[in-house]
Amino acid sequence: MEQLIYLYGFIPGIEAKQNPLSEMKGFDGETSIYTVSAGNMEAVVCALDETEFSEQALQEKTENDIKWLQQKALHHHHTIMNLYKQYTLIPLKFCTIYKSEARLHQTVEPKMKQMETALEQIKGREEWNLKIYCEDAQLKEEISNNSSVVGAKKKEISQLSPGRRFFEMKKIDSLIEEELDKEKNNICEDIHGQMKQYATDATVKMNWSKEMTGRKENMCWNSIYFLEKPHVESFLREMEQKENAFADKGFTLELTGPWPAYHFAGLK
């Protein structure tokens, strides 16, 4: 029976030679992780049983077996972290699976040059993730009291007849919400604009819903920075200042990293 190949990432062949891969269990928890040569690089992979990990089986598992998903996501995460600590690494996303080793080679071959360049870039850089959360109440009150747009609307309403005033007042709430979103976005854009100056590359991602984060506050920003190592320290210091500066307004800035270069391996 054919074996599927789960691909974790690529490391430079030279590093793999100097520091051979330590024993790690693969995605199925049984077989071991090994490397496959691809030009000057080594692909870090494990074999998977085709029946157990078919496309359909994976879909079913992720749909119905949350424990499994959680366990596998964590497996992927610390396998990658383990590699990241020891090697220059192009990390691959969760569940990057090829139908065979031959197929892996076929796909990788044309990307080889690009990947080697990526490895060179990754070597001196780190990836950091910023998530900004906002406790809306404070900012909302501020907007309700101080926003010129809201103020103008209030003034306009106060000149209406009592009956119409009642209905127009209801619109004020949605106006405040609108202004709140604008203001939050402006603040985040501003922070991002300043932080990104430290980075060689930056990218803005989608926000996760409250259901997903399980937090009380809304996530209002999610971005990734790719930093040259000598710039990390000042980036972190600046971030710390921002954290303090915006805490009063109800913002929580959460920085995590360094992450393996998931977003900037440049293999698009």
Added chain:
Amino acid sequence: MPIRESVENKDIALIDILDVILDKGIAIKGDLIISIAGVDLVYLDLRVLISSVEKLVQARENNPSVLSSQLLDTQRRELSDATSESEHRPD
């Protein structure tokens, strides 16, 4: 005072892990067809994955004391396992 605190030394929420290992396309179908694009990747529908995570979070909310601490413990244990493994690896 060291300002750096790395991912390995911190309790990382599952959501942060999923956020990076699933990439930016949390609402885009097919984004799991990874950067090194190839016809032969096994295709995993991202929306399925997302709804699974939603279920996970809900389960955690319905039974917060048991599940969340369990979850954190597992994560912590697994993360620290990974750390100690590499530390104890002979050179």
